[in-house]
Amino acid sequence: MAVLNMVEAIRQTLADEMARDGRILLLGQDIGRNGGVFRATDGLQERFGEDRVVDMPLAEAVIVGASVGLAASGLRPVAELQFLGFGSQAFHQIEGQVARMRFRSQGRYGMPLVIRAPFGGNVRTPELHSDAHEAKYVNSPGLKVAMPASAYDARGLLAEAIRDPDPVLFCEPLRGYRRIKDEVPDADYTVPFGQARLVRDGTDVAVIAWSAAVTVAAEAAAQLAADGISCAVLDLRTLVPLDVRALAEVVARTGRAVVVHEAPMTAGFGAEVIATIQEEAFWSLEAPIGRVTAYDTPYPIASVEEHYLPSIERVKHAIRRVAGEV
Amino acid sequence: MGPATATAREQAAVVPVTRLGPDGVLAPGCDPALSSAEALAAFRLMLLTRTYDERAFSLQRQGRLGTFSPVTGQEASVVGSAWALDPTRDWVVPQYRELPAMLRQGHTLEKVLLYQMGNPVGNRMEEGVNVLPIQISLAAQVPHAVGLAWGLRHQGLDACVITYFGDGASSEGDVHEAMNLAGVRRASVIFFLQNNGFAISTPVAKQTATESFALRAAGYGFPGELVDGNDLFAVYEVTRRAVERARAGEGPTLIESRTYRLGPHNTADDPTRYVDPEELRSWQALDPIVRVRAWLRSEGALDDASEVELQAELDGEVARAVAAAEAFPKVRPGQIFEHVYARPPDRVAAQWESVGEAGSA
Numbered sequence: 210m211a212v213l214n215m216v217e218a219i220r221q222t223l224a225d226e227m228a229r230d231g232r233i234l235l236l237g238q239d240i241g242r243n244g245g246v247f248r249a250t251d252g253l254q255e256r257f258g259e260d261r262v263v264d265m266p267l268a269e270a271v272i273v274g275a276s277v278g279l280a281a282s283g284l285r286p287v288a289e290l291q292f293l294g295f296g297s298q299a300f301h302q303i304e305g306q307v308a309r310m311r312f313r314s315q316g317r318y319g320m321p322l323v324i325r326a327p328f329g330g331n332v333r334t335p336e337l338h339s340d341a342h343e344a345k346y347v348n349s350p351g352l353k354v355a356m357p358a359s360a361y362d363a364r365g366l367l368a369e370a371i372r373d374p375d376p377v378l379f380c381e382p383l384r385g386y387r388r389i390k391d392e393v394p395d396a397d398y399t400v401p402f403g404q405a406r407l408v409r410d411g412t413d414v415a416v417i418a419w420s421a422a423v424t425v426a427a428e429a430a431a432q433l434a435a436d437g438i439s440c441a442v443l444d445l446r447t448l449v450p451l452d453v454r455a456l457a458e459v460v461a462r463t464g465r466a467v468v469v470h471e472a473p474m475t476a477g478f479g480a481e482v483i484a485t486i487q488e489e490a491f492w493s494l495e496a497p498i499g500r501v502t503a504y505d506t507p508y509p510i511a512s513v514e515e516h517y518l519p520s521i522e523r524v525k526h527a528i529r530r531v532a533g534e535v
Numbered sequence: 536m537g538p539a540t541a542t543a544r545e546q547a548a549v550v551p552v553t554r555l556g557p558d559g560v561l562a563p564g565c566d567p568a569l570s571s572a573e574a575l576a577a578f579r580l581m582l583l584t585r586t587y588d589e590r591a592f593s594l595q596r597q598g599r600l601g602t603f604s605p606v607t608g609q610e611a612s613v614v615g616s617a618w619a620l621d622p623t624r625d626w627v628v629p630q631y632r633e634l635p636a637m638l639r640q641g642h643t644l645e646k647v648l649l650y651q652m653g654n655p656v657g658n659r660m661e662e663g664v665n666v667l668p669i670q671i672s673l674a675a676q677v678p679h680a681v682g683l684a685w686g687l688r689h690q691g692l693d694a695c696v697i698t699y700f701g702d703g704a705s706s707e708g709d710v711h712e713a714m715n716l717a718g719v720r721r722a723s724v725i726f727f728l729q730n731n732g733f734a735i736s737t738p739v740a741k742q743t744a745t746e747s748f749a750l751r752a753a754g755y756g757f758p759g760e761l762v763d764g765n766d767l768f769a770v771y772e773v774t775r776r777a778v779e780r781a782r783a784g785e786g787p788t789l790i791e792s793r794t795y796r797l798g799p800h801n802t803a804d805d806p807t808r809y810v811d812p813e814e815l816r817s818w819q820a821l822d823p824i825v826r827v828r829a830w831l832r833s834e835g836a837l838d839d840a841s842e843v844e845l846q847a848e849l850d851g852e853v854a855r856a857v858a859a860a861e862a863f864p865k866v867r868p869g870q871i872f873e874h875v876y877a878r879p880p881d882r883v884a885a886q887w888e889s890v891g892e893a894g895s896a
């Protein structure tokens with residue numbers, strides 16, 4: 210057991226999985242000698258060679274598109290998009306090809322591939338590097354979407370993603386790479402998809418989040434506990450599959466809920482969560498469900514990003530409102 | 536100003552067009568592509584760019600400026616190409632490493648700084664400054680340039696468009712689609728590919744198997760030229776030729792400017808992880824600024840005294856821009872919403888009003 214940050218946990222998992230399964234290939238921009246712009250693949254090319262850790266030309270569509278072919282050939286590609294924002298350049302391959310190939314081929318060609326992509330704010334990047342685009346991808350049937358919020362889950366969910374016969378978009382929160390640290394066992398383990406994690410239990414309000422927003426939600430909950438508001442915090446871990454039962458159970462206990470995400474509000478995944486709660490736990494609800502999201506604007510210039518992202522203060526405010534205090 | 540006749544290899548775009556040698560001596564039989572007065576003005580812009588990069592680097596290290604990508608090493612490539620345009624009618628569609636081309640078109644250092652210091656208004660070009668915003672989504676600008684050239688022509692304007700992109704960006708599908716369309720429509724576009732050796736850490740050899748990007752033009756049905764990107768005169772001459780073709784309605788040109796990124800990719804990058812120090816030294820010896828300086832001195836257009844004076848002037852220009860940008864009113868959270876829509880939907884307007892709610896500072 211060691212305390213690792215998220216990028217260390219990811220690097221370690223990639224190394225262990227590659228050692229375990231010779232069919233795994235890494236593909237991406239600057240992932241070889243440079244070890245990835247965030248060092249997620251540092252040392253892997255040295256260890257596994259240039260044939261298994263491949264620096265790709267600067268073209269996301271061909272990184273993902275070639276992964277489809279590699280997977281069809283029997284390999285297990287793990288592609289890295291340097292930033293999720295540049296997944297748009299590969300979107301037709303992801304949504305139209307990766308996600309549907311099993312269906313199109315009626316089971317002949319599964320796509321056991323993983324697309325890793327850092328995203329999310331609070332690290333002062335240029336435009337298009339921080340956008341939380343997960344909602345664009347969850348609407349691509351055939352694709353699974355993982356959103357780890359801790360180093361433990363980064364390792365367990367990535368190992369699960371690599372071993373899953375379905376394609377997985379694995380989103381890594383930029384701000385967690387170095388700042389989120391927790392205990393990660395050395396032993397082999399996986400975290401199953403579709404099982405949300407109860408970060409903290411509570412009786413008044415359920416706060417539902419994923420990825421880096423979990424940290425914000427947990428901090429808001431901790432601060433409100435001192436004021437006598439008891440919050441449960443649920444980390445969804447994967448958006449597809451969605452742990453519908455955990456949502457229903459937590460809301461059954463609290464009767465009140467707030468969803469927090471970094472993406473813009475309109476048609477963000479929060480809308481799906483709220484619709485699901487409404488279907489599964491309507492009769493438990495004591496108040497309208499709140500949501501704290503980014504605004505319906507493009508991701509702003511870095512100097513004002515803290516006003517754009519859900520802050521602890523905004524989350525606390527929403528919880529208080531849902532709890533009927535304001 | 537008759538340029539030397541291009542050799543067959545040059546014409547085949549596999550050997551770069553070179554005019555001014557690393558020692559600042561013109562190749563035998565070549566006339567200078569620019570008069571000494573014009574070359575001095577271009578040199579001034581090159582030196583301003585270098586001066587700016589150095590200042591901006593130290594500001595970034597002090598936390599007064601965000602991440603930025605220096606031009607260092609590519610000054611002849613950017614200035615020489617921009618110099619071939621007429622800023623009053625021609626357009627620049629940049630990637631992000633073309634500061635002096637934007638300045639040449641009329642954008643200001645103060646605005647560049649303002650943006651890099653975190654105020655989005657710095658990214659707005661004033662009316663009459665024919666430049667599209669810098670592009671972060673690599674290669675996305677290249678189709679824009681084709682549409683822009685097409686649109687200007689459609690409206691009867693005698694204008695051409697230069698778009699800049701890197702060896703890395705050249706691998707994106709957008710570049711292929713844009714070049715194909717430009718060939719079909721004979722758009723007045725100059726595709727200016729700056730091959731600076733790297734895309735972040737990825738060397739050109741991992742980007743392409745071709746010996747010259749310029750050769751790609753043949754597949755699109757228009758000419759390609761390969762030029763020594765550290766040679767102001769050669770870059771100017773080749774771009775000038777492309778501008779003349781565009782003006783004559785003969786369509787696009789692809790120019791590969793072969794240069795070298797002497798600095799890091801940006802202020803967050805550590806090039807010691809991947810740059811071969813020998814290779815770096817060999818390119819430092821080909822510094823584009825050194826060449827023009829040597830030529831200007833040999834022409835008597837520059838000497839120690841006038842260069843000291845010029846450097847002081849440029850230092851002052853940069854310092855004034857920094858002071859002006861730092862004195863500019865601080866960015867406001869409300870700017871998150873400004874210019875998102877011309878007519879904001881009610882929901883967005885309500886979000887705008889809520890900024891500041893719950894002390895979200």
Ligand SMILES: Cc1ncc(C[n+]2csc(CCOP(=O)(O)OP(=O)(O)O)c2C)c(N)n1
Pocket residue numbers: 238267291295298632671672673674700701702703704705731733734735796800
């Ligand atoms: C579509 C897209 N993919 C990835 C990136 C991340 N990225 C930023 S700069 C860069 C390298 C660009 O290389 P090149 O086009 O050669 O230009 P240079 O930086 O060398 O001037 C990369 C991969 C991006 N900005 N856009």
